[in-house]
Amino acid sequence: MTTPKFPRRVFSGIQPTGDLHLGNYLGAVKRFVEMQDAAWETVYCIVDLHAITVTWPGRDEMTRATRELTAAYLACGLDPDKSILFNQSAVSAHAEIGWIFSCVARLGWMNRMTQFKDKAGKNAERSSLGLYAYPALQAADILAYHATHVPVGEDQRQHIELARDIAQKFNLDYGAAYFPLPEPVIDGAATRVMSLRDGTKKMSKSDPSDQSRITLKDDADSIAKKIRKARTDPEPLGETLEAMEGRAEALNLVRIYAALAEISPEAVMAEHGGKSFSDFKPVRADLAVEKLAGITAEMNRLLSDPAEIDRVLMNGADRAAEIALKVRKDTYDILGFVSRP
Numbered sequence: 001m002t003t004p005k006f007p008r009r010v011f012s013g014i015q016p017t018g019d020l021h022l023g024n025y026l027g028a029v030k031r032f033v034e035m036q037d038a039a040w041e042t043v044y045c046i047v048d049l050h051a052i053t054v055t056w057p058g059r060d061e062m063t064r065a066t067r068e069l070t071a072a073y074l075a076c077g078l079d080p081d082k083s084i085l086f087n088q089s090a091v092s093a094h095a096e097i098g099w100i101f102s103c104v105a106r107l108g109w110m111n112r113m114t115q116f117k118d119k120a121g122k123n124a125e126r127s128s129l130g131l132y133a134y135p136a137l138q139a140a141d142i143l144a145y146h147a148t149h150v151p152v153g154e155d156q157r158q159h160i161e162l163a164r165d166i167a168q169k170f171n172l173d174y175g176a177a178y179f180p181l182p183e184p185v186i187d188g189a190a191t192r193v194m195s196l197r198d199g200t201k202k203m204s205k206s207d208p209s210d211q212s213r214i215t216l217k218d219d220a221d222s223i224a225k226k227i228r229k230a231r232t233d234p235e236p237l238g239e240t241l242e243a244m245e246g247r248a249e250a251l252n253l254v255r256i257y258a259a260l261a262e263i264s265p266e267a268v269m270a271e272h273g274g275k276s277f278s279d280f281k282p283v284r285a286d287l288a289v290e291k292l293a294g295i296t297a298e299m300n301r302l303l304s305d306p307a308e309i310d311r312v313l314m315n316g317a318d319r320a321a322e323i324a325l326k327v328r329k330d331t332y333d334i335l336g337f338v339s340r341p
């Protein structure tokens with residue numbers, strides 16, 4: 001069976017859990033904006049159904065976090081006139097197609113998901129079924145829009161590969177050539193931003209140390225302090241990127257600088273190679289403050305009008321549902337589920 005050519009469409013999402021950090025911004029949201037501004041058809045979601053897989057944050061916190069992430073999307077440059085912006089639970093097709101994909105995905109595939117192993121840790125027996133199954137729902141999030149491209153950080157590569165496997169098996173099993181095989185879009189200098197306290201761990205919302213990450217809500221003082229305290233080795237910056245091999249923390253600072261300055265890591269080395277960290281860190285802190293201060297101020301302004309944020313989400317959900325409910329209906333028809341014509 002040959003898979004038909006699908007029009008190019010972008011889908012991605014972020015969970016409304018914790019504060020958006022520099023890794024989420026550089027690895028995901030900044031890329032979302034670039035693809036929107038490059039005139040791709042873009043659909044961006046706040047994946048609230050995924051946000052209850054580990055713990056339920058509480059009713060008020062869920063609402064607050066959803067509005068805050070929407071404000072962050074808008075403040076970073078997503079434009080509801082150019083992109084479809086909405087929260088996942090407002091479009092029922094995600095959960096409905098997600099169930100079908102849970103029946104397509106094989107247990108062997110799910111058992112290989114490293115994120116489940118990382119997040120469940122030693123407590124796998126006590127983890128929710130949702131945490132285990134969420135990559136199948138994520139496949140539905142993407143494929144409910146027939147999305148062909150998915151901008152994500154490096155940590156999500158395996159899940160996008162699973163979405164491709166699910167699309168392929170669905171197409172084969174049901175003889176339908178219906179779903180595209182989505183491509184991960186993982187490029188740039190900061191596809192895996194590491195913790196400021198430990199260069200072997202990715203920067204993460206759930207790290208217990210607030211010093212491990214810079215968030216979009218940090219003020220200039222906290223950003224400067226976190227960068228000053230960021231763990232590095234005692235050596236100065238190498239002269240070239242190759243000379244930095246094996247120095248995870250130092251390389252992380254270079255890559256973050258490159259992504260913020262929108263230049264290559266090689267160009268950072270050409271400008272700052274050989275400097276001591278006491279000289280390089282303040283330059284980096286100034287750049288981070290310059291790039292993030294405007295976003296933080298705009299987020300705060302938007303959050304003062306929650307009704308407007310909700311209006312943006314509901315308009316987006318109406319537009320998203322027009323696409324996703326048609327895909328769900330086609331999917332039900334392919335399976336032979338009896339439904340209204």
Ligand code: AQP
Nearest residue numbers: 014015023024027028152153191192193203204205206
């Ligand atoms: N450190 C990172 N570097 C680059 N990209 C990253 N992403 C996450 N961390 C980094 C990307 O951000 C998007 C958001 O994904 P998510 O909502 O699934 O968040 P997450 O993976 O749960 O984010 P965290 O911070 O890593 O949270 P916890 O602590 O819960 O695991 C994705 O595109 C992701 O690749």
